[in-house]
Amino acid sequence: MTEILQQIINGIAIGGVYVLIALGLTIVFGILGIAHFAHGSVSMFGGYLTFFLVAQQGYPLILAILVALVVGMVLGVLIELLAYRPVRNANHINAFIVALGLTMMVEGINLQFFGAEQVVIPTDAGRVFSIGGVTLPELRLYVILAAAALILAMTIFVEKTKTGQAIRAVAENRDAAILMGINVQMIPLIVFAISTALGVAAGVMVGSLFAIAPGVGEGLVVKGFAVLILGGLGSIPGAVVGGIVLGVTEALAAGFISSAYKDVIAFVVMIAVLLLRPQGLMGRA
Amino acid sequence: MKIRALLGCSAATLMLVGGAHAAEKTLTIGVADALTGGAAVYGLPQANSVEMAADEINAAGGIAVGDDTYMLDVIVYDDKANPTEATNAVRKLIDRDGVRYILGFCCSGATGAVASFIEYEDAVMLVGNAAERSITTQGISNLVRTRPPADYTGAAAGAFVAKQGHKRIAVLGALETSFYASYVEAFEEEFKKSGGEVIAHEVFASKDRDMSPQLTKIREMQPDALLVVGYVEPAAFAYRQATELGMDVPRYGFTSGSEEQFLRVASSEQMEGVWDLRPTELTLQSTTDAGLAYHANYSERFGDAPSPSSPYAYDQAWALKHAIEAAGSVEDTEAVAAALRELEVFPEAVMQYLPVEGKMFDQNGQAYTANGAFQWQEGHWVFVEELPSDQEAYSRFLSTVN
């Protein structure tokens, strides 16, 4: 029992990171229909930047995160304007190829600026809590809490604010949204800013809890898309449920089936969902 | 003014005269190694150390072959530790640049790809840090390797851990990487001899940084000790997460990571007491004068301490110099390859090679170094003792493997 509980706790922390990545992906997909493949690498850029500011420039962690969030938002806006907007009306393949090209570029930029060695954002959180044999490191607790807070903030933003409602409207019906007087040229910029901010938050989490290294972002973005397919494309509750499900599945698979094939098992779950429920766990039929 | 110009003139004349005496030629050697990507941590220092060795050899008068003196010139290509890129790099060195001597090679996949065709080339290949055993079991006569295979070290480690009195040990490692797997295999064999048992073989991939699921499973099995085998980046997380999960069993490992690399991930308290059972390589506490000089020169030249495994490549360059001089030819690669097999350990060597029948490389072209047990004590790796290794016996064993 302790083991199962411990594995679920293990899975929730990484699941929280998946959720944040998937939320960023899902709002972009909902609005533009683009699989923003560079999202993982951009998120890692945010993590790297935070590391750079903390470890090399001596910024306090919170300030560094704030700076990284702002820089990330600007970067997101630039990506939309310079890369995706020009292919908005072209074949959907083109947008995906642009996404792949962007991924290469951002990975290259990360490599150029921050090197090939793994990077860990230093934090002070080193305590470990233990309840009845189940342990929870302080840092993981913060990551879970931060992820929960961001998910809550995101839900409130989308459901309760005018801008959030406009974003949903554009996702559901672009033409009708125009008729509501929504500036549909602006919405993608806002969406990319939010998406990248969420990604940077995930990048900081990965960078402090684990490490950032070349290729980590790409691995993460694939997991993010697996979450999307699991939860339902463009669905915010789907991203939350799918992310936790994927994280816990991986931990349980590694703990009880095979650590070598845990990613394979995660993808098999994704394929199974695709076959049995193509619209995803939370998607509408 | 005039006097100085005259002096300059005569100096130039002198040099011309000197040059005409014995022909000074250039020998171009090649390096194929990972300069970018994840494996650059191993490859780049190796490439640097070859360039440094070449300059030192040149400064010491070059390579003397008959009446000629050869000055070394080094071409370095990036193989990204990728087999196709490595093949391309070596093809280019041989076919386009006319290079006959190729050094470097930090990583097994890329090395294996090149080893599969080098036999048929008019060239000599010197392998460095790549630890996969099969590289020197194929009887390739124009290939030698300075680093011992991982299982040679694994066996010594198994005997050492058994001696500590552990009976049930859990393994967590990059077991999909075959030289790590072979380390564990040899470890297990030795460990079993004294009645021990390996109760778990859990795997992490090179990009995994969250090993808590595997460790949770291991924790449940209540082993006497933990053995972590893999690249330092993930291994450091395994050590840290083991403490986070409240595991307080002794931890052994095979990672060859530096102090800085571990401290980036885990605190010194979390690392306290961890053992690293590995080839002795370059450690300031246990090295020779050549090693100290190497460390100082490298640090000065590249502004960064050399990686512990980088001297494998440095020693390649010196081994090549001595072999060419012994063979008396730069053109006859067969003679040079044969001379390498006959070479005795030379004074410039940084690693502490254990000769086999008096030779640096055995009949398979394999060199052996001492293995050591290092322990993390208050923020530092401390050399505790040499691991008992029998290079002669292993060399005989290696000849039987195919």
Add this chain to the structure above:
Amino acid sequence: MLEIRGLRTGYGAIEVVHGIDLDVNEGECVALIGANGAGKSSTLKTICGLLPARDGQIRFDGHDITNRKGHAIVQAGITMCPEGRQVFPGMSVMQNLRLGAYARKGADIEEMLDMFPILRERAGQAAGTLSGGEQEMLAIARALMSRPRLCIFDEPSLGLAPKIVAEVAQTIARIKAMGMTILLVEQNSLMALRLADRAYLFEAGEIVLEGTGTELQTHPEVVKAYLGH
């Protein structure tokens, strides 16, 4: 209020509207009738900025709004209740209504719920779960939420049961009675001409006839082709 001169528009390589002139005066209800694909809906889309104009001019209140961005046209005071209703299916009725008022400050939802009591009953329900007639009411209410000065209806009766069609017609009549300027495209020509003060007949991307609603109702060509007896 709305003046269109020499308007051309189309999709890709195909031009579907070949230079039309059209006027809507303040407080008037104007209907566009004609066969499928005659260019009526394309004209509406072009007015609302959903489709770019290739040539010609659209003026609203004397200002040129040709090829302005869609949201700017809404801000100028034109709103459209689109063909096929186009509610936001995953959002609640209330959320749909609030979005109707996106372009302006404040929202008087109560007023709208009084006008369409059925929407009050369905307030928390996802719009996608409403019946066709209810969705049409929601789409109309949503359009009115922006307090437009010109309200455009594109095929409001499309795909609805006859009983509901009558209800929709009544609703539009009520809105007209409130003094709203209306531009209406409707397959059901009889319904359109009864509601309209004036009407234009489209044929193959051109306007072939213009007159008051009553005139056109009795025009032999219209009777023969569109009112069918």
Add this chain to the structure above:
Amino acid sequence: MPRKQIFLLIALAAFIALPQLISVKYYLHLSILALIWVIMAQGQNLIQGYTGYVSIVQAGFMGIGAYSTALMGSHFGLPVTLTIILAPLVTAVFALATGYPSLRVKGHCFAIVTLAFNMVIFIVLLNFTALTNGEAGITGIPKPGYGRGAWIDFHDRQVYYYFVLIVAVAMTALAALIVRSRIGQILLAIRQNEDLVASVGVASWKYKLFAFVVSAMFAGLAGALYAHYQSFINPEIFSVAQSLDAILAVIIGGSGTLTGPVIGAFIVVFLPEYLRFADSFRLILYGLILVLATIFMPRGIVGLARDIASRLGAR
């Protein structure tokens, strides 16, 4: 003779003469790799260029072809020529199993699902060490023919070049046949408007699956040729990065054309050679080229050439 056929003959003659024109053998080596990539890219083009589905599993299928030819040879002692022929068939079986679920989604999601499959193939190749020997890979894969010194010696790179050239030309011809057939026309129609195709009663999924499987077989064959040429394979070569190169080859060359993949394959193999000067910037440069090419040259080099030709012709 029509202009197109003259062009074709000149191109063929150039490929035949190429080994004689190359003085540095290294470029012959790269040319062989490029021809293998032509087969890869022609396959990728069938699904990406003609059907409009970006598949990111081409390198995975190449790996299945490479490993199956090597393993059939070493485990069952089958002759090399036979295993090369069987390799695409083995690949087809895997492609059927992966294509069926993947094709349930469209567009971007299809791309992601196939990418997941490439990762699965990679992980299995890496971890199923009993069969694949893991990261260390398989060494000593034999060449076709009768060994060293035989009258046709495949160890001679010129011989292997002509061998691969014949296969590459045959596969390009096969791709041309498929594209011009009724099936090819339906594939094109699917790219244009899949809903329309479905609405006229064509079971579009069958055609998509066909395109997917055939494209995988091309990759499997390329993998087999690669394995016997290099004599060494390991999982690294068949990772997602290589699948992206296949996409790059099609896009840069010109997707939905037969010449495009040929040009693209040579670019993908040779471009890194000429970008060495900017080695550390290579990834950035690559990505930039991809983005700019997609935005400003969406129909690839072939499309650009056609535009220029028609403009010149118009004058």
